[in-house]
Amino acid sequence: MVKQQIIISGVGGQGILFVTRLLAETAIQKGMPVLTSETHGMAQRGGVVISHFKAGGFASPLVRPGKADLLLLLKGENLAIHRHFLKPGGTVIMNAREVPADRGELEVLAVDADGLALKLGNPQVVNLILLGFALTARGRERLFCAGHDVVEVIKRKLAEKGKLLAASLRALEAGMGEGNEG
């Protein structure tokens, strides 16, 4: 079975829990056992928030340093504090205007999700833009799932919330579009 470990990081209020749960539901949809670990409480008030995501048969909900396949950074500035989770050769997908110079041996891909969100007139959707970008960046599938899998889960999850559903899908597609171009 495919196994994947992902760290999702940002600051409170960016919708990290939403992305984590979206990925978890997508994994379940694909018949993969899933374990995640979330940050709740005071850190959610604008502090550093991190989610651990593990799909494909694990016992512990936490990712060990040096074991993550992918680091999704909703705030580019968190690279320094969370890069140690990545395995050698792992991939960073970050919300930033440009790729930082100090990337070591990591594959680092950046998208200006803040800028795209403002263009969409909705600062709340940075999370989905980044996820969309991660799904397609450089035309490669890095995640255990494809864009249409995530779209399906969003449609089900937000079925009764018409406006939110439309905005979410638009954001995800914007991110996917950006990934395909890069």
Add this chain to the structure above:
Amino acid sequence: MLGNEAIARGIVESGCSVATAYPGTPASEILSAVAAWQKEEGATMHVQWGVNEKVALEVAYAASQSGLRAMACMKQVGLNVASDPFMSAAYLGVKGGFLVISADDPGPHSSQTEQDSRLMAMLARVPVLDPATPAEAREMVGTGFRLSEEFGVPVMLRPTTRVCHANQDIEPLPVLPHDRRAAFEKDPRRWAATPVFRHQLHLELEAKLKEIAVWPVTAPRRLNPETSSRKAVVAAGVAAAHAREVLDDLGLWGAVAFYQVVQPYPLHTPFIDELLTGFDEILVLEETTGVIEMQLRDRYKVHGKLSGTVPEVGELSPETIARLLAGYAGSPEQETASSPAAGGRRPTLCPGCPHRSAFYAIKKAAPKGIYPSDIGCYTLGLNLGAVDTVLCMGAAVSQAAGFYQAYRLAGEARDIVATIGDSTFFHAGIPPLIDAVAQDARIVLVILDNSTTAMTGNQPTPATGISACGEPLTAVDMEGLVRACGVKFCRTGNPRELPAFVPLLKEAVAFARTEGPAVVIARHPCVVDRRQRENVPPRRKVEVTERCNGCRHCTESFECPALVFDETSGRVVIDVMTCSGCGVCIDVCPRLAIGEA
């Protein structure tokens, strides 16, 4: 399912009739999830937030005394508040299954202490179950009710943050019927036992514990019976989940005997014998205190917290466990990834939060004051220099009085302005306010009333008038309550309207200096509470004009995350991604450089 949702599912599946709680991270989501499952299953239940943990536990306990299954849940420091009835209920025993859930927070991530509730269980002589995963937590709820009814004792379930806030794929099981009817049998010698009978009850409790320590259902589990080794690893809680994965990862599954303890207290007596006779060395992995370890007599062969092998402080992370297991099994040290850089953004009050304006106003009204504060979002008033002390729930009020008395001895008067949230005030702020009135403590108490328990996820307070299930309830009148405590100065204001709120606070400070305790209720809805969204004033579009000279008064004294000092222009700019449009900064800028666009 989130761990807390899985626990809630177990509660509803077990036919539990009464569920109570006071919110606190990491336990907060349990009760709201109970309410949701109850609704979905149409189960006959009473689900309520208690005003505090002691009340929550007592309400649930009476249901158990009436023969119903009942559950009270809280975070570990909440159990301190509920410890009085908890200890006593252990002696009296139960009729219907009675489960106390106390969620621990090793780290700590969101707590004052990283205390181990299993020690409280030991102190109370109550058996405790320690789940490793959300799925196990759900299963242990059912086991806990069975254990409770089989032996007539309260049972504790002790999940930790990493279980509560882990998410796992779990299928719901059928729900047991909620068809028991309350049938309280009077038995004053037991239910109202005097000390003479308590002695007898204690004897009975100790006898029950001896039987529980051989109950097969909760016996430790040997997870790799095929392995033969003279070395054993004993793990409990999430440490067992980490250890399981790490042993597999490091190729050590066949190198050491691996046990998971599901009931750390009372530790099964046959297991203790098996360990001590069957192995030369034993490594114990548990959080946060060595509860299992201290029940192993002859500790000369035991490695754990007491022996100094396992860190006694902080969370047992998977990387720590990997290091310990590799060392213990004599496998080559794993290459550890470079340690993380410290730092990262600190938590802060949300943009638009009414507490920020209240703190700003307090510093204006009593610039040289002492500022005792309390537990909640507003602890983050630390960032504004408007919080000097945080001890525990309700302590702001008593500490304010204590500071007053301490300075009074030397004939000195200091302005003392305490802050407490509305939910915390109801929880533990009322007795100390009565005390302050009775002792004539000259303090100002600002009740930060955002009509919700914000920090833990916007649960209702007694003044909200809404139940845990969303039904209407009687709303408690806060002003009436404050006046009934004997406070002569009780005024309410909107902290986001600084031009009126600062003078109101100054008036309160002046009153306290000469007359007695004064209370100001700073009332404005929480900006992230969905229930109050329509009560928040509409957004204002705010801009910084050319008049800004970069003095940084706003970024330092008001500390709104949407106000950012821009190094290149030497001015403050507004981060439109974060700005909530509250417009309070317009009144904060001394140069009137912030205005409405």
